[in-house]
Amino acid sequence: MKVFNTLTRKKEELVPVEPGRVKIYTCGPTVYWFAHVGNFRAYVFADTLRRVLEYLGFEVRHVMNITDVGHLTTDDDLGEDKLEAGAKREGRTPQEIARFYEEAFFRDAERLNILKPTVVCRATEHIPDMIELIKRIEKNGFTYRTSVGLIFDTSRYPDYWRLGRLNLEEQRAGARVEVDPERRNPSDFALWITNQPKHLMQWDSPWGRGFPGWHIECSAMSMCYLGEEFDIHTGGIDHIPVHHTNERAQNFAATGKEVVHYWMHNAFLQLGDSRMGKSEGNIITISTLMEQGVEPLAFRYLCHTAHYRMPLNFTSEALVAAQHGLRGLRELGLNAQNWSAGADRVWLDTLRKDFQSAVADDLNMPQAMAVVWELVREGNRRQDRNAWELLLEFDRVLGLRLGVAEDAPLPVRRLAEEREAARRAKDWVKADQLRKEIFSQGWIVEDTRDGWRLKRA
Ligand SMILES: [Zn+2]
Numbered sequence: 001m002k003v004f005n006t007l008t009r010k011k012e013e014l015v016p017v018e019p020g021r022v023k024i025y026t027c028g029p030t031v032y033w034f035a036h037v038g039n040f041r042a043y044v045f046a047d048t049l050r051r052v053l054e055y056l057g058f059e060v061r062h063v064m065n066i067t068d069v070g071h072l073t074t075d076d077d078l079g080e081d082k083l084e085a086g087a088k089r090e091g092r093t094p095q096e097i098a099r100f101y102e103e104a105f106f107r108d109a110e111r112l113n114i115l116k117p118t119v120v121c122r123a124t125e126h127i128p129d130m131i132e133l134i135k136r137i138e139k140n141g142f143t144y145r146t147s148v149g150l151i152f153d154t155s156r157y158p159d160y161w162r163l164g165r166l167n168l169e170e171q172r173a174g175a176r177v178e179v180d181p182e183r184r185n186p187s188d189f190a191l192w193i194t195n196q197p198k199h200l201m202q203w204d205s206p207w208g209r210g211f212p213g214w215h216i217e218c219s220a221m222s223m224c225y226l227g228e229e230f231d232i233h234t235g236g237i238d239h240i241p242v243h244h245t246n247e248r249a250q251n252f253a254a255t256g257k258e259v260v261h262y263w264m265h266n267a268f269l270q271l272g273d274s275r276m277g278k279s280e281g282n283i284i285t286i287s288t289l290m291e292q293g294v295e296p297l298a299f300r301y302l303c304h305t306a307h308y309r310m311p312l313n314f315t316s317e318a319l320v321a322a323q324h325g326l327r328g329l330r331e332l333g334l335n336a337q338n339w340s341a342g343a344d345r346v347w348l349d350t351l352r353k354d355f356q357s358a359v360a361d362d363l364n365m366p367q368a369m370a371v372v373w374e375l376v377r378e379g380n381r382r383q384d385r386n387a388w389e390l391l392l393e394f395d396r397v398l399g400l401r402l403g404v405a406e407d408a409p410l411p412v413r414r415l416a417e418e419r420e421a422a423r424r425a426k427d428w429v430k431a432d433q434l435r436k437e438i439f440s441q442g443w444i445v446e447d448t449r450d451g452w453r454l455k456r457a
Contacts, residue, residue: 001056001360003232004309006240006263007163011362014262016231021059023230024050025222025260026117027239030067031101032086036283037299038236038269040112041312044303045266045363046234047114051397052359063225064117068098068124069201070193071214078148078180081211084200094200098124108286111296113399119225123217127203130212130220133254134191134205142253146182149194150207154187157249163263164241189246191216215246223251223259233260237267266308272315289319293409293441297400298323304365304398329391329402332376336388347382348390351375355394368397408443408454416445416452 001014016022026046029035035043046062053060073079083094090097106116123130134150137143142156154160161167166187193199194210202209222230235244244263251259271284286296302322306312351371358367372394379387395402408416419434438445439457446453 001053001058002362003262003264004362005261006265007260012262014231016058017227017229017261020057021061022053022232023226024053024060024062024232024234025218025226025230026062026064026233027218027235027243028064028066028120029101029105030071030082031098031105032071032082033101034283034285034287035105035108036285037289037314038271040108040286040299041269041303042234042236042266043109043114044112044300045308047112047399048304048308048365048397049232049234049264049363050115051399052363055397056356056360060118061226062115062117063119063121063222065218065221066098066102066120066122067214067217068102068122069094070123070212070217081196081199081201087200095124098122108296111286111290112300113297113401115399121221121225123212123221124201126217126221126224127212129224130216131192131203131205133220133223133250134207134212134216136254137191137250140253140256142249143191144184145207146180147195148180148182149190149210150192151183151188152191152246152249152253153184154189154246154249155185157252159252160187160245160249163248164245166241166245189213189215189242191250215243216250218243219247219250219254219259222247223255228255228257229259229261231260232262232264234264234266237265240265264308267311269312269314272313272318284314290410293411294319294323295326295406295409298326301326301398301400304369307366308363326400327406329372329376329400330406332379332391333388333402335380335383336385339383339385339388341386341389342382342384344382344384345386347378348375348386351378352390352393355397359397368394372398406456412438412441412443412454415441416454419445420452 002011003014004011014022024046029039050060050062068083069081071082073082073085083097086097087094137152138150142153143150144153145151190213192205192207192210192212194208199211201211203211222233233244248260251257286299289296289299298319299322302318303312305322351374355368355371358364358371372391375387375391392403415434415438419431419438422431422434435445442457443454444457446455
């Protein structure tokens, strides 16, 4: 397996710390609002990485955090906590906000068939681990105090710039020093914040009552569950210059080691057209897609059409194409019900090899999808049931639930519910109108003993 390491800017052979076992840490959601499709590109990427590794025979330990404290609305440690801002907005406690959006996140993740990480850990449940880690960083001489709290001195780590290829001289020259004149370097950041007494979530610490900075939580929890050296850290490219650069600096300051061996970052999702309707506070969520009749798994399919290090164009056309693609793959399963297994397996072994080398080459999913379609075409031509069996094997990586029948989209299900209500009210004319409307959208509603059921027309 080869992976592109952001730290070296090279594709490298993945050599795990423990042979046969890969340890991955993924920066999880800040749970103050619904995650949007751009966020989910990062989680689909991390999930696909995990699935590829498992498919190739590695044992995977996947850890993801939940940021439920300490993520400020600005990068300069002077902003408001995002959780508290959410709590104020909705008139609830930060804990209520955090649990509500955490649940919403995992509901959407399940819709995208994202496997639950081996460990999911909440920042608020690891404050003592963070304090212990900060103590080590302080003991090693990487900190100083200001009126904000305890600050990390980035000039003490000469390699600080490497992950983000940062030009520190330029940063220094361009810095607006008046923002915080107490700071020694513009890139310095807070480990523990003590100057916000109105903050609702506060803990006692050797540096006073306060709360942790965002970056320390990922350093503390990743090492807590994966040890002082682990294999892969994933996240979106937006994390490179600040969050991950600071995590890496903290890791080194505490341990003297390069804790993370491979940094992997996914590129952005680009909103390509404005016709894609927005909701939930002007962001596109998985629920937005469902409201518009798009299956969540079509979005997962779309993610596989671009390499994770390339921008992904998110347009209505691309989504429609992805939905068609997904149906095309399922269709092989319907066709295969009438086929028997062919004797010739050579062509299947060749395609399996092609698929494996594509996914093992830094997760080249567009290449893997090309192999998938070759399999579908050839399977249909040969009418060989083995093609479907191999596609189901590939689906361990794709995660498209190909063996499961498609769910009707939300608007169609609403029509079915309306029809049911009309039937109960014995309004047969309306019920029949609704049945026709459902049919015009490509679905057939059937009445069973357990109620209505939808199947594709
Ligand atoms: Zn993180």
